[in-house]
Amino acid sequence: MSNSSLNQATDATLVPDNLKGLVADWSSDVQTFKVRWSKAMMWIFLLSDTFIFGSFLSSYMAVRLTTTVPWPDTSTVFALHVGGTEVPLLLIAIMTFILISSSGTMAMGVTAAYKKQRVKTGVLILLTALGGLAFVGMQAFEWTKLITEEGIRPWGNEYGAHQFGGFFFMITGFHGLHVSIGVIYLSIVAKRVLEGRYDRLDDYQIVEVAGLYWHFVDLVWIFIFAFFYLW
């Protein structure tokens, strides 16, 4: 595109203020964000996801405020028996540790991608995906234990307010879904990196965008850990 047509498109006096102008305004080369489209679009998707998780957590807050029955004590509900003693929230602490570590390897993978180091980037993304897989596996273990041993159901439980189960399964389930999708997403990106696709394109932008998604999954977990497990 030549420079003159770019100027024409951005000059408001040259674009008619009707439906044609509306189309011209939206389709022309006017640029607000000086970042790549893939990155801006991922951020906007993550913004909408923020509102989904924000709505979940604030509705959880509202329900917890309204219930006249005591809320279950998460320290005892999520405790693990290790060598005869009960350690509160042990599994959750390990899951947090794994997810933060996977976020760290992802950040290193993105840095390697900036330098266009093919193998290092691919291996670090694979490590990240493995961390995610471990996280989902532990979550499956946690759910199984809660359902079969503690008898927690979406409609009731023995520890206190009945709404506990519903919110637990909805919020952690939706987060677990995000992690699972992230593992698939990262595996595909890692495969493409190792195949040399981004070397041929001479463009590793996709890695940074995938990294944004993964860090967001970690970000959501930070708030679930704080507000659901610890609050």
Add this chain to the structure above:
Amino acid sequence: MEQKKPFIHPSYYPGETPEAEHPFSLYMSAWILLFVLSAFSYMVDYAGVEGYLRWFLVTIFAFLKAGIVVGIFMHMAWERMAFLYAIMLPPLFLLALVGILAVDGAFVYYIRDLFMGVNTP
């Protein structure tokens, strides 16, 4: 005096090749800080801190960790202001939602207490 090189984000402008590299040590310290803050919030539970102090500490640690993840890992600290505000300001509307729901929740609790009494399912 040593002249400091300005830190330019690799995807600052479309099509621009990376000029500056994110230092490895920065990510390491962010990572370690995340571990330390997670350990702190876990200790709040382990030590049995209750009430407002517990809620305050847990929230503070969560938002500090969120700041590290968004700012350093997601590179928001190096984005242009137009982009930063476009992404970071809208979530503040959630505060309004939380405020409204808190008022409503307190009212519903009051009504339930009035007509059903506390501790009855």
